[in-house]
Amino acid sequence: MKLHKLVFILFLSVFTLSVSAQTANELRRKKEAIERDIEQLQKSLNKTANGKKLTLQQINVINAQIRLRQDKIGTINSEIKNLDNQISQNTNTVHTLQGQLGDLKKEYAGMIRFAQRNRNSYDKMMFIFAAKDFNQAYKRIKYLQQFSQYRKKQAGYIENTQQDLNGKIKVLDRTLKAKSDLLKEQERERARLGQDKNQQSAVLNNLSKQEKTFKQDIASKKKQQAQYDRLIKAAIQRAIEEARREEARKRAAEEARLAAEAKAAAAKAKAENKPAPAAPPVAKAKTTSETLTATPETARLSDGFENNRGKLPWPVATGQITERFGMHKVDQASYTNNGVDITTAPGTPVRAVFAGKVIKVDYIQGRAVVIIMHGDYFTIYQNLRDVKVSTGSTVETKQVLGAVATTGDDAILKFQIWRGNAILNPEAWISK
Structure with a gap:
C-alpha cells in the first residue's frame, strides 16, 4: 500500500510539473514576443528622438511602450506564480519522499535485525524440520526465499526513493533560483517602466511649448483621415445599396412569379366554380445584414468571419x-x-x-x-x-x-x- 501511494504521488507530481512546464513555455514565449515589440518600438522612437518637432506618433509610441512594459511585468508575475505552484508541489513531494524513505529504512532495519537473529543455517533448518507435515515444510522454505527476495526489493526501493528525493531537491533548488532571477528581472522592468513614464511626462510637458505646432499636426491628421473616412463610408454604403438593388430585383421577380401563379389559380378556380385561393403573403423587407448575406456564398463568408x-x-x-x-x-x-x-x-x-x-x-x-x-x-x-x-x-x-x-x-x-x-x-x- 505504501508503495502504491508513493507511485501515485510521483505520478501526480510528474503530471502537475508537465502542465506547469507547458504553462511556463507559453509565458516565456509571450514575454519574448513582448520584448521584441518593445525593442522595435524603441528603434522607432530613436529615429524621432533627435527631431525638434513633437509628433503625435512619438507620444503614441511611448504610450504603447508603457502598455507593453506593463504587460511584460504582468507576464513575469504569472511566471512567478507558476513557479510558486511548482515550488509548493516539489516541497510537498520532497516531504512525502522523506517520510516514505524513513518508513522504508525502519522496515529494512527490522528485517536486518530479524535476519541477524536467524542468520544461522542450523536455525533455518530447525525452522523447516519443525513443520507438522511436508506441505507446511514447503511453505516455510518458500517463506524464507520470499523473505530474502523482499529484503533485496526493499533495498532497491530505498535506493530508488533516495535518488528520486535527490532529484526533486535539485529541481527545487533550480526552481528557487529561477524565481530569484525572475524577481530581479521584475525589479529591472519596474525601473524601466518608471523611466518610460518619466519620458512620457517630459514629452507631455513639452506640449505647452509646441502646443500650436502639435495642434496643427492633429488637425492635419484629422483632415486627411476625414478624406479616408468619407471614401470608406461611401464604398461600404455603395456595397449595401448594390446588395439591396439585387435583393429588390430578386424580390420583384419572385412577386411577379407568385402573382402569375395566383392569377392562373384564380382563373382555374373560376372555371371549376370554386372559391378563389388566398393571395400569397408579401415578403418582408430584409435587414442590412440579411441583405448582405442573401446568397449562400456571402452567408458562409459572414459566418466564417464571425466564428x-x-x-x-x-x-x-x-x-x-x-x-x-x-x-x-x-x-x-x-x-x-x-x-x-x-x-x-x-x-x-x-x-x-x-x-x-x-x-x-x-x-x-x-x-x-x-x-x-x-x-x-x-x-x-x-x-x-x-x-x-x-x-x-x-x-x-x-x-x-x-x-x-x-x-x-x-x-x-x-x-x-x-x-x-x-x-x-x-x-x-x-x-x-
Missing part, C-alpha cells in the same frame, strides 16, 4: 499597436480612431485577415486604401503602396494586398473592421 472572432490573423506578420480604437485626447486636442494603428517595418507585406471580395482600391495623396467585403463584414487596410489586388478581385486569408507605406520616419498600417455601417474594435477580432 473567427478573436482568432483572425494580424494584417501584418510583425508589428505593434501604437494607437488603439476609439477617442483619444492629448492635452487639449482630441480625435477619434475608427480602427487601430499598427507600427511595423517599412515595406512590410499587408495581408487579408479573411477571404472575401475587394470592393474598393483607391488612393489619397499617393497612399492606397483597400476595402474587402466578407459577407456583412468589411475590413479596411489604409496607408499601402505597391498594391497587388484590384476592385472586384477575390482574395484568400493571408493573401498579400500590398506593402505598408512609410509616413515620416515610421511605417504605419491603419486597420479597421466594420459590420454594415457599424464600426468595430479590431482588437476584439484579431489574435492576441
Whole structure:
C-alpha cells in the first residue's frame, strides 16, 4: 500500500510539473514576443528622438511602450506564480519522499535485525524440520526465499526513493533560483517602466511649448483621415445599396412569379366554380445584414468571419499597436480612431485577415486604401503602396494586398473592421 501511494504521488507530481512546464513555455514565449515589440518600438522612437518637432506618433509610441512594459511585468508575475505552484508541489513531494524513505529504512532495519537473529543455517533448518507435515515444510522454505527476495526489493526501493528525493531537491533548488532571477528581472522592468513614464511626462510637458505646432499636426491628421473616412463610408454604403438593388430585383421577380401563379389559380378556380385561393403573403423587407448575406456564398463568408472572432490573423506578420480604437485626447486636442494603428517595418507585406471580395482600391495623396467585403463584414487596410489586388478581385486569408507605406520616419498600417455601417474594435477580432 505504501508503495502504491508513493507511485501515485510521483505520478501526480510528474503530471502537475508537465502542465506547469507547458504553462511556463507559453509565458516565456509571450514575454519574448513582448520584448521584441518593445525593442522595435524603441528603434522607432530613436529615429524621432533627435527631431525638434513633437509628433503625435512619438507620444503614441511611448504610450504603447508603457502598455507593453506593463504587460511584460504582468507576464513575469504569472511566471512567478507558476513557479510558486511548482515550488509548493516539489516541497510537498520532497516531504512525502522523506517520510516514505524513513518508513522504508525502519522496515529494512527490522528485517536486518530479524535476519541477524536467524542468520544461522542450523536455525533455518530447525525452522523447516519443525513443520507438522511436508506441505507446511514447503511453505516455510518458500517463506524464507520470499523473505530474502523482499529484503533485496526493499533495498532497491530505498535506493530508488533516495535518488528520486535527490532529484526533486535539485529541481527545487533550480526552481528557487529561477524565481530569484525572475524577481530581479521584475525589479529591472519596474525601473524601466518608471523611466518610460518619466519620458512620457517630459514629452507631455513639452506640449505647452509646441502646443500650436502639435495642434496643427492633429488637425492635419484629422483632415486627411476625414478624406479616408468619407471614401470608406461611401464604398461600404455603395456595397449595401448594390446588395439591396439585387435583393429588390430578386424580390420583384419572385412577386411577379407568385402573382402569375395566383392569377392562373384564380382563373382555374373560376372555371371549376370554386372559391378563389388566398393571395400569397408579401415578403418582408430584409435587414442590412440579411441583405448582405442573401446568397449562400456571402452567408458562409459572414459566418466564417464571425466564428473567427478573436482568432483572425494580424494584417501584418510583425508589428505593434501604437494607437488603439476609439477617442483619444492629448492635452487639449482630441480625435477619434475608427480602427487601430499598427507600427511595423517599412515595406512590410499587408495581408487579408479573411477571404472575401475587394470592393474598393483607391488612393489619397499617393497612399492606397483597400476595402474587402466578407459577407456583412468589411475590413479596411489604409496607408499601402505597391498594391497587388484590384476592385472586384477575390482574395484568400493571408493573401498579400500590398506593402505598408512609410509616413515620416515610421511605417504605419491603419486597420479597421466594420459590420454594415457599424464600426468595430479590431482588437476584439484579431489574435492576441
